[in-house]
Amino acid sequence: MAGRMNLAGRHVLVTGAGRDTGRRLALAFAARGAQVLATARTQSAAEETVALIRAAGGTATAAVLDLADPTSIDQLPVDRLDILVNSGARYLGPEATPEDITDTIAGTATGTVLLTERLLPLLRASDRPDIVNLISAAGEVGHHRSDAHPAFYAAKHAQAGYAEILSARLRPEGIRVISLFPPDFAQDGSRDADSTLTAQSVIDCILFAVSQPRDCFIRAFHFEQLALRQ
Template structure:
C-alpha cells in the first residue's frame, strides 16, 4: 500500500495515536503536515519522519482556538485525519470541559469546513475521523467524562451528514469508533485494542479503490476483567 504523492494532514500528531498515524502515512510515501498544539511537539514528530527518509512539515494547530485554525498554513490536501481530541475523565474543571468540547466538536467542524475547498480540488480526497465508542448512540463503554461523550456525539453526527452530502462529489468520510484503547500491547484475541490496530484500519480504508466507501469502523471491546 502506497500513498506516494498524497498530502496528508494529521491533527494531534505530536504524540500517541496521532504521531503513529503521521509516521504510518509518511512511511508509505505521503507528505505529512504534522500538527499539534505546540510547535515543539509537531517538530519532534516531523523530525522522526524525516530521519526515516519521509517528508513532513510541522505546524501549530490548537483546535480549541478558531484563530489557530484559520492561520494554519496549508495549500494542498488529499487526506484530512481528524485525530486530535482531548480525552477527559475524572473531575475536570469548567475550563477543561470547555476546552474538550471546543476542540473535539467545534474545532473539528471548523477545520474540516476550512479545508473542504482543498479536498474538492483533490482527485483522491478523504476525511478520516477518529471518534470513539463514546460517540455511538446508546453506548456506555468508555470511562470518559460525560463532556467527552457530548463532544464525540457532536463529532459523529457531523461526520454522518458530511458523508451523505459529500459522497456524490467523491469525497469519502471515514469514521472510527474505537473503545478506550492502549498505545502498545499484544495484538491478540482477548487483549485490549491497540493504537497500532486503529492505525491499520485507517490505512486500509484510505488505501481502497475510489469506488469503495467505507463509512465507519465499529469495534468489539474486551469484556471487563474480574
C-alpha cells in the same frame, strides 16, 4: 521504505500529531510515501514528530494548530490536501474543571467542524479526497463503558453527528468520509484476540480504508469490545 509507497504523492494533514496515536499516524502515512503536515498545539511537539519522520526517510512539515482556537484554525498554513485526519482530541477523565470541559468540547466538536469546513475547498480540488475521523466508542449511541467524563461523550457524539451528515452530503462529490469508533485502547500491547485494542490496529484500519479504490466507500469502523472482567 521501498515496497510501502502506495500513498506516494498524497498530501496528508494529521491533527494531534505531537504525541501518541496522532504521532503514530503521521509516521505511518509518511512511511507509505505521503507528504505529511504534522500539526500539534505546540511547535516543539510538531517538530519532534517531523524529525522522526525525516529520520526514517519521509517527508513532513510541522505546524501549530490549536483546535480549540478558531484563529489558529484560520491561520493554519496549507495549500494542498488529499487526506484530512481528524485525530486531535483531548481526552477528559472523570474529574474535570469547567475550563477542561470547555476546552474539550471546543477542540473536539467545534474544532473538527471548523477545520473540516475550512479545508473542504482543498479536498474538492483533489482527485483522491478522504476525511478520516478518529472518533471513539463514546460517540456511539448507547455506549457507556468508558470512564471518560460525560463532556467527552458529548463532544464525541457531536463529532459523530457531523461526520454522518457530512458523509451523506459529500458522497456525490466523491469525497469519502471515514469514521472510526474504537473503545478505549492502548498505545502498545499484544495484538491477540483476548487483548485490549492497540493504537497500531486502529491505524491499520485507517490505512486500509484510504488505500481502497475510489468506488469503495467505507463509512465507519465499529469495534467489538472485550467483556468487562469481574
